[in-house]
Amino acid sequence: MAATQRKELTEFQRGEIIGAWKCDFSIRKISEILKHSKSTVHEVIAAYKEGFETLPSRSEASPITIKRYLHKNNIYGRVGAKKPFVNAANKMKRLKWVKQKVKWINEWENIIWSDESKFEVFGGDGKRYVWRTPQEKYNLKCLIPTFKSGQESVMIWGCFVKNKLGPLVKLEGKITANIYVKEILEKHLLPFINNLEDKENYIFQEDNAPIHTANIAKKWKEDNNIASLPWPAQSPDLNPIENLWDELERKVRNHRPLPKNQDDLWKILQEEWLNLDEKIYKNLVDSISRRVAAVIENKGDPTKY
Template identity: 90%
Template structure:
């Protein structure tokens, strides 16, 4: 018996596939007579694979403009970045599954807006930590417990952990402290503490955690947590 002949896509069907794959692979077979295997073979031939959708915080139009303005102001920065103390809080959640959603795209389309998975704040059981780093030097990692007010932020984080870290840096007066616009960071008591301790602050655009390189450290730490066996089942395990 002769082997089953592969059905090739017509030129029209090829254009249909390219136009439709961004809507999701599941819609493709209904838009052509080709089988899913044939469609996958064509997509792979054109370097289009199912990949984990890159996550990026939702940003409204006004904040997009502010982010762009901020970036343009610093487009010529090179050595200046080495003097930034990057900081952030991060939440490590207890939940099942890897939370991954897949999109069909080429390698160059990782950050194409149509291929991104918007992220929003969630409220699952979790552990909150604060950390910082500058250039190639890691700062303290602090577990945050209870309600974190501006007073707690100043006394338990800035006073106890950030200040000693800065004091141990050479040429400490040259460093600039980065933090986002969370209310505890922008409260008058926090501003006054930084002024009293001669700590300069880096202006920061809203909805911009993706601009902070400390996110790469959080990602690595989260991977280690997810790969740890047994998986954490509660806050104490985390």
């Protein structure tokens, strides 16, 4: 006797299975309620987990059919969100750091946030697309890891506190620790700190770039009584100046006329930096407690910030 061919499930039936599973029903319960075998329910869920969603059989899956099924499941092609790669050791360091700061509230207002960044005159956006739901933008499986590159660019250094922007400095050529101390810390950071009210209460934040951690830089900060905030590696999502750079880049992209060369770009950067809305950087500092909580929730993995 010939074996009976199992009937292909309809789109609606597969959607019912996935919907019940997403509502935390067990495979046994789904099988019981929807009158499908447990093996069938398991196969549909397994296919969904592997990224096939509730697609029909291969013979039916034309590109148009696939697109329709993906859209029905609220999945669309979107640019993959980029986040720096974080290795296992640094995940643990991030977790340790945020747990030590979890009760900080007003303390964040006394941090001088700093960083270097690059802004390109021309170039592609490097966008790569992923399939995801709107809620999965920062799901690890939907992220595009980013790594540092050496593309030609205008490099800048800047800093700010909750209620005040600091200087914006153009960096030219190779920046050594000695140049960092003399041209940035000495000429720009120190005057900024000296103009802050209750300056002795402020703590300077910088990442772990070699020029920041070099002995000459450490000694200069000690000699000038500038306290430093220890910083976990691979943690740009904890530094609100990264979001300020994003805002600055948006303003530069919307600026008319567009920059034609590096000199134009530098002029526009200075202009737009001074025009940043104070509410933006105040809100960014107010977000630090939420960033800390997000790192804890993600167990050290990158967050949406």
